Amino acid sequence: MALPTHISSAPAASPSRQPVYALVGNPNCGKSTLFNALTGLKQKVGNYPGVTVEKKVGTAYSQHGQPITVIDLPGTYSLAARSPDEAVTRDVLLGRRADTAPPDRILCIVDATNLERNLYLVHQVLDLGRPVILVLNMMDLAARAGLNVRAARLEKELGIPVIACEAVHGRGLIELKLAMSRPDLPLARHAWDIPAAIAPAVGELQASLIAHDRKAPLLARAEALLLLTDQDSVRVAGSSPLSSRTAELLRTWQERWSAAGTDWAGTLVSSRYDAIGQIAAEVILRGGTVGPSASDKIDSVATHPFWGWAVLGTVMTLLFLSIFTLAEVPMNWIDTHVASLADAVKAAMPPGDLRDLVTDGAIAGVGGVIIFLPQILILFFFIGLLESTGYMARAAFIMDRLMSRVGLNGKSFIPMLSSYACAIPGIMATRTIEDPKDRLVTILVAPLMSCSARLPVYLLMIAALVPGDRVPLPTKVGIMILMYALGTFGAFFFAWLFKRTLLKGAPPLMIMELPPYRLPRLKDVAQHMVERGWLFVRRAGTVILGISIILWFLSAYPKAPEGTPPTQQLAQSFAGQAGHALEPFIKPIGFDWQIGIGLITSFAAREVFVSTMSVVFNVETTDDDTTPLRQALLAAKWPDGRALFTPLVCFTLMIFYVFAMQCVSTIAVVKRETNGWKWPIFQTCYMTGTAWILSFIVYQGGRALGF
Amino acid sequence: MSPAVQSLAALILVGLAACWLVLRAFAKKKSPHCGGDCGCTAPDPKLRPPAR
Numbered sequence: 180m181a182l183p184t185h186i187s188s189a190p191a192a193s194p195s196r197q198p199v200y201a202l203v204g205n206p207n208c209g210k211s212t213l214f215n216a217l218t219g220l221k222q223k224v225g226n227y228p229g230v231t232v233e234k235k236v237g238t239a240y241s242q243h244g245q246p247i248t249v250i251d252l253p254g255t256y257s258l259a260a261r262s263p264d265e266a267v268t269r270d271v272l273l274g275r276r277a278d279t280a281p282p283d284r285i286l287c288i289v290d291a292t293n294l295e296r297n298l299y300l301v302h303q304v305l306d307l308g309r310p311v312i313l314v315l316n317m318m319d320l321a322a323r324a325g326l327n328v329r330a331a332r333l334e335k336e337l338g339i340p341v342i343a344c345e346a347v348h349g350r351g352l353i354e355l356k357l358a359m360s361r362p363d364l365p366l367a368r369h370a371w372d373i374p375a376a377i378a379p380a381v382g383e384l385q386a387s388l389i390a391h392d393r394k395a396p397l398l399a400r401a402e403a404l405l406l407l408t409d410q411d412s413v414r415v416a417g418s419s420p421l422s423s424r425t426a427e428l429l430r431t432w433q434e435r436w437s438a439a440g441t442d443w444a445g446t447l448v449s450s451r452y453d454a455i456g457q458i459a460a461e462v463i464l465r466g467g468t469v470g471p472s473a474s475d476k477i478d479s480v481a482t483h484p485f486w487g488w489a490v491l492g493t494v495m496t497l498l499f500l501s502i503f504t505l506a507e508v509p510m511n512w513i514d515t516h517v518a519s520l521a522d523a524v525k526a527a528m529p530p531g532d533l534r535d536l537v538t539d540g541a542i543a544g545v546g547g548v549i550i551f552l553p554q555i556l557i558l559f560f561f562i563g564l565l566e567s568t569g570y571m572a573r574a575a576f577i578m579d580r581l582m583s584r585v586g587l588n589g590k591s592f593i594p595m596l597s598s599y600a601c602a603i604p605g606i607m608a609t610r611t612i613e614d615p616k617d618r619l620v621t622i623l624v625a626p627l628m629s630c631s632a633r634l635p636v637y638l639l640m641i642a643a644l645v646p647g648d649r650v651p652l653p654t655k656v657g658i659m660i661l662m663y664a665l666g667t668f669g670a671f672f673f674a675w676l677f678k679r680t681l682l683k684g685a686p687p688l689m690i691m692e693l694p695p696y697r698l699p700r701l702k703d704v705a706q707h708m709v710e711r712g713w714l715f716v717r718r719a720g721t722v723i724l725g726i727s728i729i730l731w732f733l734s735a736y737p738k739a740p741e742g743t744p745p746t747q748q749l750a751q752s753f754a755g756q757a758g759h760a761l762e763p764f765i766k767p768i769g770f771d772w773q774i775g776i777g778l779i780t781s782f783a784a785r786e787v788f789v790s791t792m793s794v795v796f797n798v799e800t801t802d803d804d805t806t807p808l809r810q811a812l813l814a815a816k817w818p819d820g821r822a823l824f825t826p827l828v829c830f831t832l833m834i835f836y837v838f839a840m841q842c843v844s845t846i847a848v849v850k851r852e853t854n855g856w857k858w859p860i861f862q863t864c865y866m867t868g869t870a871w872i873l874s875f876i877v878y879q880g881g882r883a884l885g886f
Numbered sequence: 887m888s889p890a891v892q893s894l895a896a897l898i899l900v901g902l903a904a905c906w907l908v909l910r911a912f913a914k915k916k917s918p919h920c921g922g923d924c925g926c927t928a929p930d931p932k933l934r935p936p937a938r
Contacts (some may be wrong), residue, residue: 531892536899722910728903732896 199248200239200359201271201282203304206254206299207694208290209316213234214251217356224703225566226694227575227594228254231609232264233257234271234279241360242353245643250282253610256296258303259409263610263618267765272307273398278549283726284364286355288314289371291321291328291343292695295459302371302451305337306404310364310399314355319348320695324472327464336458338368345698359600371454373404377443380407380432384425391422407432408447416863474695478573481695487577494570498561499656502634506553513553514807517546542728546809547793548786552712558631559711562600563704569694571596576693585671586678590691591621595670598628599663600711602845606852614681622852623677624670625861625870626845629663629837630783631711639660639789643812644829658833668835672864722783723790730754730794749773749795760801768835768874769828771817778841785841827881831874838870860870 202209206228215222218237223230235251253272260266265538267276274281289297294315305311313333321328334341340358344351358364373381384403388394394402406421406429421429457717466496476627480486521542565571574596579589591613598605605625612618629637641655676682733754739747749755750772757779758772765775775794781788796811815823840846840863849859851875887895 529887529889531887531889531890532896533887533892533899536896575937725903725907728900729907732900 195596196283197246197248198284198359199250199280200286201250201252201270202286202288203252203268203299203300204254204257204288204316204646205220205244205290205293207692208255208288208293208297209346210253210288211251213286213288213314213316213344214282216247216346216349217249218417221706221787222251222863223707225571226569226697227566227572227593228694229264229608229691230566232267232607232610234276236279239356241257241357242356243360245360247359248280249286256300258300259405261613267610272304272627273402274684279492282309284359284675284691285311286312286314286359288316288346289342291315292319292324294321294326294328294463295455298455298458302455302543303336303401303405305339305367306397306401308366308401310366312355312358312364313337314346314351315343316346318351319342319345324465327460327466329464331827333458333462336461339365342343346863374443374446374450376841377447379406380443383428384432387422387425387428391424404447404723405586408451408478454583461687465617472695474569474693477696478693481570481573484580487573488713491535491577494844495660496656498558499659500652501561502554502557502659503652503655507699508862510550513550517542517550518807521546523715532735535735536728540727540731541724543793544690544730544790545724546720547790548635548723550787551638552715552788554634554638555631556708556712558634559600559708560704563707564699566707567697567699567704569696569774572691575691578697582674583673585675586684587620591674594621596629596665598630601630601632602628603722603848606845606848614684616678616684617859619853620674620677620682622849623865624674626840626842626862626866627666627673627838629666629671630785630842631715631835632842633662635786635789636781637833638791639808639812640829640833642809643824644826653852654816657875662833662837664770665834670837670867713742718784718786719745722789726780726783726787727790729777729793730791734776734795754795764871767879768871769825769831770835771823773815778835779842783843788836788841823885827878827886831878834877835870835874838866838873840866 202210202214205225211222211224212232214220214235214237216226217239220235220237222235231251231253233253237249237251239247239249241247250271252268255265255268256271257265258272260269270276272282272285285304287301289301301311301313306758315328315333318328328343330341330343342351342355342358344355346352347380381400381403384406385399388399389396390401392399397672420426464770467825481490521538524538524542525534528537565574571593575589575592577589578592579652582592583589592608593611594605594608596605597608602625605628606622609618609621609625612621637659641658644658673750734749734752736752750759754776755772758775759777761775762770762772765771765778770778776795777788777791780791793808793810794816812824813822818825846859846863849862850856853859
């Protein structure tokens, strides 16, 4: 494809080296969608800002079959990073990351419906002096909004290739790949008049960055402009601090401007916006007056102070109703087949340890967890729908008022919402939070949100708590909503407490873009649901299988003399001894040593509690037929003959799992994100301590009331 | 299969499972994270020394 004549060419990159493209743009402008379309990978996408918080690397192929490295970067509004995810983008673009090749070229993607605002980042990227291709994404939505964005005119204004694109539908990809395949991409004709009074400061800082900070000339100019614009050297320099000479020079200029009472930083930003405004005026043609969009109309209800909460409550109720109703048939099917498999093995093999290991260990442990697969799939289907429609951002907006009362803002609620799926991506998502204290508070409370690993525990306990069909469905749904609400309000309470004690700070203002509503892309939702389902199955077939086998050994050895009852055998086994050692601590909250075994093993992952109960209570039975776990739990007794799993104990156990930090992976991620052991140890202590205290209050209070 | 052989086979399986879990727990990961179970990766950023 021939480039227009007005575009000059940059020197060709070395043909021996695989070209590296960095993909940058504002949050939620379609970077990851384009990345997936170019590379064929399946990175997570969603219709809310902050889905990508870390760089992702993939390989695309040029029109000639040559490999091209593409780096997908977190979204940012400016190169002056305000949060850890934005710092990743800044450091990769400025070539500071040792683990990432500096990009040769940059793919700048902009949301055509918000072109003027998106061009601010483009303008800064052009300062870097690297070849840039501009991708005008969401052209269909722009047209629908009455905007005519003239790509050819923009190309002429900036002097770089501009490709109109609809990444979601794959439109414009061929043209983009043709542009990416060119060995001689042009450099921008980047006309921008820096105010004359600021030009000497830019020149001096650039010279100092070259001389004392060993920066390349063009990067030095870009960094000088960023330093003067943002005036916060940490946001620009990150963790590679400025040399003392450059820092002194910056301070001198800031003091000089401060003494003169002139906001030169503001002037610098304004002059950039003036240049962008002139371009936008040439490029964007507006087709008459456009009334409120469909998104605006929906938002008048969905973000209403009263109706917004009603919508949120309805969505959550629908989610849990689906979990209980739609999953029933497939769950029964899995349950029947798991039991049949165990019975078939028992019939085929003579009695012995290997048979017991297979039936009471492997099949009981894995089967006990895998039965919850349908409900996990439904949970992720709903989460996928919320993410792809754009409702997640509205939920954060609704929560903002509540969050501001506890000292955080709605932006902290996105990581907390992500934690409903799993605390780990939720903790990762805190990288979008600017203030380090707010980020730490969010990390500390995010694991209180009920993750999908707690779901099997809740469901098992609800099944034991309200057996059979005696209790109507709304009660089961109500208990489930209560558990989720308890975790959520627990997170709010501790955020409030930490913001007033350990991590004091003013409540931040929330500035978050509400993306337009979009019809959910069922392909993306299904893909995400299947991926999560597969991870659940894989975990059951690996870690949970391994733990179940070990647990079988621990509960079957050392062997008691021939003829010892199974309960006594379990009691004197290694697992039984560990459970008995824990019993004094958990007896006040109504748990016996058998539940204690589950509490120990589920520290690896919460759902292991279910597989542990399957192994422990299957080991105890002597029948050749496999007993459903729920019935086994209901038959369990204390030594004095009292029922073990009373409704009060089941409820207390659920309360314990709402608050306890039973997840090694989360502890490891918190350690990494906080750069030390102090906070993960604190988090484990406060969460598990709270779980014990609340369980104690509920259990002892319940007993005092006669339950 | 006699009970003694079954016991030996079961103990071998238990040993293998224990070794696998220990190796998995202590394996040095390229980018320490949840073990791939949540779909995230986040290598610690190592900054490149500035160069001309």
